[in-house]
Amino acid sequence: xNLLLSDPFALSQEYPENxxxxxxxxxSTCIKFNRKGDYLASGLIDGTxxxxxxxxxxxxxxxxxxxxxxxxxxxxRDGRYLLSSSRDWKCILWDLKDGSREKTVRFxxxxxxxxxxxxxxxxxxxxxxxxxxxxxDFSDNTIRKHLLFSAPLQKDDEExxxxxxxxxxxxxxxxxxxxxxxxxxxxxxxxxxxxxxxxLNVIDSETLQTVRSEKLTTSNxxxxxxxxxxxxxxxxxxxxxIRLYNTPDLTYVDPVDWDIDVVHRFQDVVNRLQWNSVAxxxxxxxxxxxxxxDAHDIYIWETTVxxxxxxxxxxxxxxxxxxxDPNRTLVAATGLDHGTIYVWATVTPQRWSALAPDFVEVExxxxxxxxxxxxxxxxxxxxxxxxxxxxxxDEVDVVTxxxxxxxxxxxxxxxxxxxxxxxxxxxxxDSD
Amino acid sequence: xDKMDLDGPVESSGETTDSELPAHYGDSLHDISAxxxxxxxxxxxxxxxxxxxxxxxxxxxxxxxxxxVTNVKFSADGRWIATSxxxxxxxxxxxxxxxxxxxxxxxxRGINDIAWSPDSNVLASASxxxxxxxxxxxxxxxxxxxxxxxxxxxxxxxxxxxxxxxSGSFDESIKIWDVKKGVCLRTLPxxxxxxxxxxxxxxxxxxxxxxHDGQIRxxxxxxxxxxxxxxxxxxxxxxxxxxxxxxxxxLSGSLDxxxxxxxxxxxxxxxxxxxxxxxxxxxxxxxxxxRGVWVVSGSEDGRIFFWDVQTKEVVQVLDxxxxxxxxxxxxxxxxxxxxxGLDGVVKIWIER
Numbered sequence: 087x088n089l090l091l092s093d094p095f096a097l098s099q100e101y102p103e104n105x106x107x108x109x110x111x112x113x114s115t116c117i118k119f120n121r122k123g124d125y126l127a128s129g130l131i132d133g134t135x136x137x138x139x140x141x142x143x144x145x146x147x148x149x150x151x152x153x154x155x156x157x158x159x160x161x162x163r164d165g166r167y168l169l170s171s172s173r174d175w176k177c178i179l180w181d182l183k184d185g186s187r188e189k190t191v192r193f194x195x196x197x198x199x200x201x202x203x204x205x206x207x208x209x210x211x212x213x214x215x216x217x218x219x220x221x222x223d224f225s226d227n228t229i230r231k232h233l234l235f236s237a238p239l240q241k242d243d244e245e246x247x248x249x250x251x252x253x254x255x256x257x258x259x260x261x262x263x264x265x266x267x268x269x270x271x272x273x274x275x276x277x278x279x280x281x282x283x284x285x286l287n288v289i290d291s292e293t294l295q296t297v298r299s300e301k302l303t304t305s306n307x308x309x310x311x312x313x314x315x316x317x318x319x320x321x322x323x324x325x326x327x328i329r330l331y332n333t334p335d336l337t338y339v340d341p342v343d344w345d346i347d348v349v350h351r352f353q354d355v356v357n358r359l360q361w362n363s364v365a366x367x368x369x370x371x372x373x374x375x376x377x378x379x380d381a382h383d384i385y386i387w388e389t390t391v392x393x394x395x396x397x398x399x400x401x402x403x404x405x406x407x408x409x410x411d412p413n414r415t416l417v418a419a420t421g422l423d424h425g426t427i428y429v430w431a432t433v434t435p436q437r438w439s440a441l442a443p444d445f446v447e448v449e450x451x452x453x454x455x456x457x458x459x460x461x462x463x464x465x466x467x468x469x470x471x472x473x474x475x476x477x478x479x480d481e482v483d484v485v486t487x488x489x490x491x492x493x494x495x496x497x498x499x500x501x502x503x504x505x506x507x508x509x510x511x512x513x514x515x516d517s518d
Numbered sequence: 519x520d521k522m523d524l525d526g527p528v529e530s531s532g533e534t535t536d537s538e539l540p541a542h543y544g545d546s547l548h549d550i551s552a553x554x555x556x557x558x559x560x561x562x563x564x565x566x567x568x569x570x571x572x573x574x575x576x577x578x579x580x581x582x583x584x585x586x587v588t589n590v591k592f593s594a595d596g597r598w599i600a601t602s603x604x605x606x607x608x609x610x611x612x613x614x615x616x617x618x619x620x621x622x623x624x625x626x627r628g629i630n631d632i633a634w635s636p637d638s639n640v641l642a643s644a645s646x647x648x649x650x651x652x653x654x655x656x657x658x659x660x661x662x663x664x665x666x667x668x669x670x671x672x673x674x675x676x677x678x679x680x681x682x683x684x685s686g687s688f689d690e691s692i693k694i695w696d697v698k699k700g701v702c703l704r705t706l707p708x709x710x711x712x713x714x715x716x717x718x719x720x721x722x723x724x725x726x727x728x729x730h731d732g733q734i735r736x737x738x739x740x741x742x743x744x745x746x747x748x749x750x751x752x753x754x755x756x757x758x759x760x761x762x763x764x765x766x767x768x769l770s771g772s773l774d775x776x777x778x779x780x781x782x783x784x785x786x787x788x789x790x791x792x793x794x795x796x797x798x799x800x801x802x803x804x805x806x807x808x809r810g811v812w813v814v815s816g817s818e819d820g821r822i823f824f825w826d827v828q829t830k831e832v833v834q835v836l837d838x839x840x841x842x843x844x845x846x847x848x849x850x851x852x853x854x855x856x857x858x859g860l861d862g863v864v865k866i867w868i869e870r
Contacts, residue, residue: 087719087721087723087724087765088723088724088738088739088745089723090783091724091736091738091745091746091782091783092738092745139681139698141679141681141682141722141739141740142681142682142696142697142698142699142703144696144698144699145698146681146698434741434743436743436744437743437744437745440743440744440745440746440747441744441747442747442749443746443747443748443749443785469751473751473787474790477787477788477789477790480788481828482767482779482781482788482789482827482828483764483766484762484763484764484766484767484779484805484807484811484827485762485763485764485807485811486764487720487763487764487765488764488766493721500679500680502637502680503635503680503681503697503698504698505640505652505654505661505662505697505698506654506661
């Protein structure tokens, strides 16, 4: 509701420029905002998952359960459940109402990352190190794992050619691929998986068949992420390029006819750096990426033209994981050396015209012209009566709740504040 | 500590009767308001021709406080009533039968305001001992003591998520506190006179505050910046302000015996409700929206006034308190009203 009274200039700031907060709780390795952007989950190097409340910048929940470093985090749609995957080969689904473990799933190998289904918190996809990517479904209280393929779907004409003596060669090429990253599309209908050979496999989440494969690059695909609206997606690969694609029409168009063409390629042509992590801005207009090693920077490109618009510098350390708040102009990033979380936001100065009802902001001096009746002396009763007569006889509606455009209106889970725990005495210095 | 329960024979004890109400009070109102009408030139008449008037009658009388009761609030889930008093205690009562539940003690001086958390488990209180305390209602234990104000704490409110508390104080500032850590996040240099009330919008993004300097100010919760200021021309101290249930309007009570409804986007007062007397004390006005939309306020002559939000007419007057009625509150879902004042007695009124 404060949007109605806010300064329009402040609201139009496209990207954050000022470092406003630094959060220190353990050594953070990965971070994720929930859908509303009011909570940030942070996975620590010792396996603890911490949920920060971004209204107070304090801690809302501390979740202990993993024994090794946290690899990835994924929120459920309503914000009540959090899925964390860790180097201890386990994925844990946490219920944030009380911080309890809703489900624990063990795997036979290390996990690259795990993502929850966008609508159903009981289904998730995990990309594993030595194994095929696995779709895990634990509705009905049983844990069912479905193995998916890393091998790309070959087109028909290619298959016919290779049936002969080249059959062996083809198989060997396929064996060597492993899926490094897998994520659901906006509706959850398909899974986009990226392999170590640069292929994008699109797998139908119901039939579990690969419906389309496209070779995007020759090197590892490290990240695939969708914009908040789902209309575009980014692919970060080891060839130091970030590719931006328009999402094809997934509902109405057949997979075979999808157009997966690069819209923009983002590279650092000067230093030829790798990119640690990528993210979209909240409105999809900007792309963020953090640089590898000594640069300590976050690059921001604009998506329509593809040009670099800003480089944000982090204070002391290399930035690993970068996230843009889905609803505000706010960027959070983790540092590599100390695991500090840095928060950049826009800072707007106080509008002084708000301090009195008749103050107005003007560009230049205005000559004041008195009203005719400026200095008339009116007895109190007459003045009051005149004021009361001026009041509208219009209907006032004090009950109906109207939605304000631009505000996040979906139901989002509020993590209950637990005040009784005496052990949670948090101080804002490092706790090792 | 004790309570008297009068639900059967209420009508015969002479407190209020609904059948007699309109004509009877219509006449007496003319008499009592005669001196007032010369002050602000308004004739106050109880609307008698309407059929949808509120018909509240006394249901329970809750006694036990040893000094005046400063504020009374229904819990968000509607099961409890909390009352704060100058006798340094908070008492918890059942909302459905008026039964006494417990007393919460710990403040060093009288308590000015209380606020329930959205989950109804936790209560915040602001006191003349300059602290705001957070209590667990069931156990009565103090969970956090928020220190920082340099003078009496006058008013307190939880935000809808329950993780922030705003408090207004005699030291002219508003402090926003982190509930979990119990520390002050921000101090707003709000007014140039004691801050008499603070209230959050239903989405927690704005805080409204009012003060004895006659100003009502709207603040952005996350940045702490002032978004808007409203002043009534007479500059009379504003004793209390709160948002309407949908957050689009502000209801303010000021010490010139008027309750005003403001549209803050337009920046002006759209309705004025008069007929009661309020010149010295903080009489908290509130909305009753469970059946019919009314504005309710206590008055310094011991009565409770109901106005129709649209027409500004007085639609009911309840008599029964012997001294200034300081606070009224409406139940979130049922047609219940609770009132309390300087006489130390709390009364529950029901409309069947």
